[in-house]
Amino acid sequence: MSSDRQNWLFWGPQIIGVLILAFLLVSLNPVRFVGNGENLVVFSWLGGIQREALQPGAHLVLPVVSQTIPFDIKTQTLTFKNGGENTYGPRVVALTRDGQEISTEVTMQFVVADPAKVYETLGTDYIDRIAPIVRSVISSETSGFSAQALYSTKRPLLQAQIRERVAGNLGPYGINVLDLLLRDVSFDKDFVSAIEAKTIAENQLAKKDYEIDQATQEAKTAISEAQAEAGRLGAKADALTKNPAYLRVVQSGVLGDTLDTLVTR
Incomplete structure (x- = not known):
């Protein structure tokens, strides 16, 4: 038996095994690459859903018996x-x-x-x-x-x-x-129209109430001023009645010498 034949008999099965393994690895794709902003959920026919999802990076997953489901974990x-x-x-x-x-x-x-x-x-x-x-x-x-x-x-x-x-x-x-x-x-448009009409009516009523309140306050102020003036006039009248000398002072201040002239005539 030649040396080439011997070498083939020795290395041939190993080479074929490696090629078959490589083919299986490529075809079954046991490596999963997880991108940024993504997770992979692993479901295995042997153990069900894997509780921890695969994070970004490269991961080995058992082929045939497992499958992966991508999930977007970004907002x-x-x-x-x-x-x-x-x-x-x-x-x-x-x-x-x-x-x-x-x-x-x-x-x-x-x-x-x-x-x-x-x-x-x-x-x-x-x-x-x-x-x-x-x-x-x-x-x-x-x-x-x-x-x-x-x-x-x-x-x-x-x-x-x-x-x-x-x-x-x-x-x-x-x-x-x-x-x-x-x-x-x-x-609803009808509801909005009703609310706006109600708001306008309420604003107008509030304006009227304000105007009435202002008029009431002005009337009270006028009454207070009139009462104060009446009080001042009453005090003067009382002073004139009780003090004739004060009357002469007031008369002289208003009429001056004319009063004396009128009185002496």
Whole structure:
């Protein structure tokens, strides 16, 4: 047997084994590269969902029996708006306590804080699962306010209550709510017209009340001045009656020598 044949018989199986292993490694792709702002959830047919998601970097994963599911862990936005890009659905419509309909744009900022929990409870289409929750909370919380309260001063309170409740509902699913905003809240046109008419009437009534109050104060001032003048005149009359000498002083000051002339004639 030649030396070449001997070498092949010795090294051939090893070379073939290496090639087969290399082929399997390439075809089965056991290496997973995780990019920045991303996590990979590992699901194994042997052990189920791996509790800790794979962080950015390179990782070895058992082929065939395992699969990986990517999750975006950067800040995401869920927007309800009529038209526009990156909009999940139309404006949210809800009823107030007194049956008035309001319509609002909604923007919620959130992050996937626990990808494994999100995959386990909501799946990969988690946006479609959390959107109805947000709509439901908005409708529920809005029903606790009157339309007039939301039209005037209570809108920030409603927004805060919605944000707190949505955060509480989504937290157990592995999602952290960063912020939730209600924008461009609109009301029924007839309701707005009625509120504006009421406001104008109230302003006019307040103006009339102010004018009446001012007139009353001016009248009181005039009466006080008249009473004071009457008091001064009464005091002078009393002084003249009780003190004739004072009368002569006053007469001389007013008429001078003319009084004496008139008296002596």
